[in-house]
Amino acid sequence: MxxxxxxxxxxxxxxxxxxxxxxxxxxxxxxxxxxxxxxxxxxxxxxxxxxxxxxxxxxxxxxxxxxxxxxxxxxxxxxxxxxxxxxxxxxxxxxxxxxxxxxxxxxxxxxxxxxxxxxxxxxxxxxxxxxxxxxxxxxxxxxxxxxxxxxxLSRRLWRPFYKTLRALDSYQVEKHEVLTFPKQHTVEFEQLNQSVTHFTDRLAATYQNLKEFTENASHEIQTPLAVILSKIEGLFQDESLKESQLVALSEISEAANRLAKLNQALLLLTKIENRQFLAGTEPISLVPIINRKLRDLEDLIEQRGITVKTAIEPTGPVMHPALAEVLVNNLLTNAIRYNVNGGTIDIALNAGKLVVRNTGAPIHIDPELMFERFRKEGTHSASLGLGLALAKTICQVNGQTLTYETDGPWHILTVTW
Structure with missing residues (x-):
């Protein structure tokens, strides 16, 4: 009301x-x-x-x-x-x-x-x-x-308040806007407008600082990681190293690669939450993205003996193409990683819905908790625990919904738009 x-x-x-x-x-x-x-x-x-x-x-x-x-x-x-x-x-x-x-x-x-x-x-x-x-x-x-x-009288007196609300509704922090309003004769509305102006000014500055920090931190972390990985590759060529030293180097290389992936995932997650990706203007078809990702993951699918069934139509949501790639990749990777050997993956794409179903071990927590960051069910060292959190964030910022439910041995992820 x-x-x-x-x-x-x-x-x-x-x-x-x-x-x-x-x-x-x-x-x-x-x-x-x-x-x-x-x-x-x-x-x-x-x-x-x-x-x-x-x-x-x-x-x-x-x-x-x-x-x-x-x-x-x-x-x-x-x-x-x-x-x-x-x-x-x-x-x-x-x-x-x-x-x-x-x-x-x-x-x-x-x-x-x-x-x-x-x-x-x-x-x-x-x-x-x-x-x-x-x-x-x-x-x-x-x-x-x-x-x-x-x-x-109420409509006339409250008109400045509704103007302020409309300005806040259309406010976009990524455009570095600072809202300004004409002077009001009502003291309370003038105080409200001044507070909103100061708030948006601080918000724009904070957003810019956060964006710069994220970019700088990513760059500063990636550079030493690249140096570490390069040195490790060089050490692997040293024939004088003992087997125990090679094992230690392998563990260091694995940890460094994992840290690099984690840095990239967190950076991408931050950019999505800060809406640094331009919003899509028209629906994109997910069919070529799904087919391309299945080809990329074909070796892993055959290695696990997984059967993939598809029933897809040329449709998709309004979304930035890069985010659509990340969304589909995370859903398919999750379906493969948490599947059982010799299991099945069903992919259904039709108007307004993408459903990815996979067989897998039962989970013992609320399925909605799987969207939390660093939440993993089971022991998968290759998993960062950010895949579903990233997919959930992509759907939220683009106006879609992502749900996770189980039905017996089936784990079902559904994107609706």
Missing amino acids: KLLERILKYQIVTSLCVLTLGAVLFYFSVDYLIDREVNKELMRSKAKVSWQLRHINELPVYILQLGDSLQLDQVRYPGQMALVERKLFNEFENEYQPYRQLIFYERVEGAWYRVTISKLLAQRQQLLEAVVMTVTFIVALLLISLLLLNSW
Whole structure:
């Protein structure tokens, strides 16, 4: 949910609660005031009736309001004054309507009379209904106006924030860009833009330093390694060396070659993560790459007695050709290295998917952990433990997904795009 939508949601809930509570309080306040006014009218009518009975001994009709009625009944003993509500038949409206009655007792010429003043409450109900409808309309109109105003103001006020977000979305550190923004009148947005500018400035500088360090480190490591390997090759030509010395030289040569491969793999991994390879612009076919790599690995496949089955179509993802070469090479090399003698490799390539299946020994860890750097299952001295990590990184930076799963003796690597 977007920030503006969340703000609008809370505003709606808060406004509804506040306005509803206000409407309820207003309704009960009006009801209380009307109820009190009705009681006052009844008490004023009582005072008039009592005065008439004591001084004039007759009751003119005009002392009561329209719709009210007065009834006198002679009784033997007086009672308590009471206020009651009941429905009485209204002859003018020809229906039963609610009335409030004030019952009190007066002594006239030595006799007690029960006086009942009935006041029609229909007007009170109509007034309350009108109040409810008016308040409901005002609340709805106020709420809609408030929401529309807040929505318009929010979009207008948050426009610089969304501009900053769009600039960050399109930011590419490999282009050494430093984001700059026009001055804002809102202090918070101005602080945000300044922070983003400083951050991208430092990020571009850090990226450049890392790139230079990687290139320099690779060059500085490769040079002494080349010298070491060259000297070792020269020592192998020395016929005066003993067998134990030749074995030691062989181990040194193997370690140096392994270090050279490790340096190249880490350098390639760093370049891919730093997106130093240009992104592909159109899909490339993996068919020629797969066929070429199978030819390159043919001797190793025959040596292990592995059967290779292919079902490939001329399709492939959008990717830099060099990265596609590395991806296919690592997947096939992994399928051969961790296969069993006399095993099988199935390669399936169709629209949106490349699947490489190979037989092999069961693994005892989560298959997803195999994508970690230097993670190896089993003892393979020739493996650096970077092949699948490199393949995973290539897929991630190019928008593809790489998964590893097992199905009985089968190990399945799937690239989807």
